[in-house]
Amino acid sequence: MSEYFPVGRVVDLAPQVNSRSYRLGDMELIVSEILPGAEIPMHSHPELQAGMCLRGSFTFGIEGQGERLLTELQTGYGVTSGVGHWARNEGTEVAIGLDLKRAADAQGPTGSGFLDLVPGRPSKQGMTVSFIVGDWFELMVADLTVGGSMVRHKHRHEQFGVSISGSYSMQIGAEERVFGASDVYYTPPAIEHSAFNDGPEGGLAVVGFVPPRYHRPAVLDAPAATRSGS
Ligand SMILES: [Fe+2]
Numbered sequence: 689m690s691e692y693f694p695v696g697r698v699v700d701l702a703p704q705v706n707s708r709s710y711r712l713g714d715m716e717l718i719v720s721e722i723l724p725g726a727e728i729p730m731h732s733h734p735e736l737q738a739g740m741c742l743r744g745s746f747t748f749g750i751e752g753q754g755e756r757l758l759t760e761l762q763t764g765y766g767v768t769s770g771v772g773h774w775a776r777n778e779g780t781e782v783a784i785g786l787d788l789k790r791a792a793d794a795q796g797p798t799g800s801g802f803l804d805l806v807p808g809r810p811s812k813q814g815m816t817v818s819f820i821v822g823d824w825f826e827l828m829v830a831d832l833t834v835g836g837s838m839v840r841h842k843h844r845h846e847q848f849g850v851s852i853s854g855s856y857s858m859q860i861g862a863e864e865r866v867f868g869a870s871d872v873y874y875t876p877p878a879i880e881h882s883a884f885n886d887g888p889e890g891g892l893a894v895v896g897f898v899p900p901r902y903h904r905p906a907v908l909d910a911p912a913a914t915r916s917g918s
Pocket residue numbers: 731732733737773
């Protein structure tokens with residue numbers, strides 16, 4: 689089995705929710721089909737969680753912050769340790785959600801809140817991008833056009849990708865794969881990677897970075913226990 693192109697394991701989060709869990713180093717990525725009428729009841733856990741809607745829409749709630757309708761590739765969220773959160777699909781279409789979980793011992797402040805997508809500048813190599821940037825994570829919606837590439841590079845950030853539509857060729861370390869149709873990849877820190885789209889269509893993916901890169905992280909509501917002042 690490949691560390692860079694992990695295979696998901698079926699997990700049972702709630703009735704009418706079909707989830708796959710992927711191990712990404714010390715993190716866990718969960719991609720869930722949330723059927724109409726399905727509900728993931730309020731729960732909390734020590735791990736930090738972040739996520740967004742990949743397809744359709746669903747309602748997401750955060751204790752103390754109310755609920756928001758998360759729409760396709762538009763709105764994200766971050767939830768810190770011990771803060772309750774829930775989700776449900778009140779619509780008539782299947783929704784797909786992405787959740788990223790990691791241990792809370794990471795450095796830096798973490799908080800909870802909803803985050804809106806911010807458009808970015810297209811790259812010279814043919815990649816159109818927008819971002820949801822939290823305090824410990826960054827989720828990039830990236831469309832690699834036909835003929836577009838991401839030149840071979842490496843960085844200290846962990847990186848992962850979830851394919852939304854289309855496909856492209858992805859190289860990580862010494863491995864090379866076609867990345868498409870709900871595939872997931874994971875690039876550990878300091879491992880070289882690159883991508884190239886030789887067609888026939890653009891490749892749309894959500895690409896995550898931990899910690900966030902050069903974009904200014906959002907300041908989210910701190911948990912009550914560590915909030916200073918009044
Ligand atoms: Fe959770």
